[in-house]
Amino acid sequence: MKYLKMDTVFIEGLELETLIGVYEFERKAKQRIIVDLIMQGDLSQAAQSDNVKDTIDYGAVANCLAQICDMASYQLLEALAEEMATTILDKFAITTLTLKINKPDILNNVSAVGIQITRQAQGNA
Numbered sequence: 743m744k745y746l747k748m749d750t751v752f753i754e755g756l757e758l759e760t761l762i763g764v765y766e767f768e769r770k771a772k773q774r775i776i777v778d779l780i781m782q783g784d785l786s787q788a789a790q791s792d793n794v795k796d797t798i799d800y801g802a803v804a805n806c807l808a809q810i811c812d813m814a815s816y817q818l819l820e821a822l823a824e825e826m827a828t829t830i831l832d833k834f835a836i837t838t839l840t841l842k843i844n845k846p847d848i849l850n851n852v853s854a855v856g857i858q859i860t861r862q863a864q865g866n867a
């Protein structure tokens with residue numbers, strides 16, 4: 743019997759550094775961002791094979807995000823998040839992802855500010 747598979751792989755609290763921000767002081771040095779990512783896909787093949795090649799490898803995804811941050815120089819978190827989401831959807835067998843990026847160090851009176859986007863793969867993932 744076939745079931746609809748809606749499984750999740752997540753990365754929580756991934757700490758990265760990148761050049762990001764609107765203001766002049768933010769253009770001078772990389773700053774810390776924290777990424778939370780929820781990725782949906784079908785994990786049943788990996789459950790059968792017990793092989794990391796058959797799943798959404800969260801280590802590979804984390805490396806991919808780190809590489810993007812190394813190279814990136816965006817003003818807005820929205821632009822960075824879009825590049826991250828597009829790259830991950832292109833490279834991994836994911837149907838839907840929700841990506842949250844926060845800046846923990848930018849405003850004095852809040853614990854963090856940031857954005858969250860959700861993107862869905864079109865057609866077969």
Ligand SMILES: Nc1nc2c(c(=O)[nH]1)N=C([C@H](O)[C@@H](O)CO)CN2
Pocket residue numbers: 762763764765768817818819820845848857
């Ligand atoms: N929705 C957003 N608002 C703001 C952003 C952003 O990336 N997305 N960025 C800034 C500044 O760069 C911020 O880091 C300094 O307050 C302001 N608002």
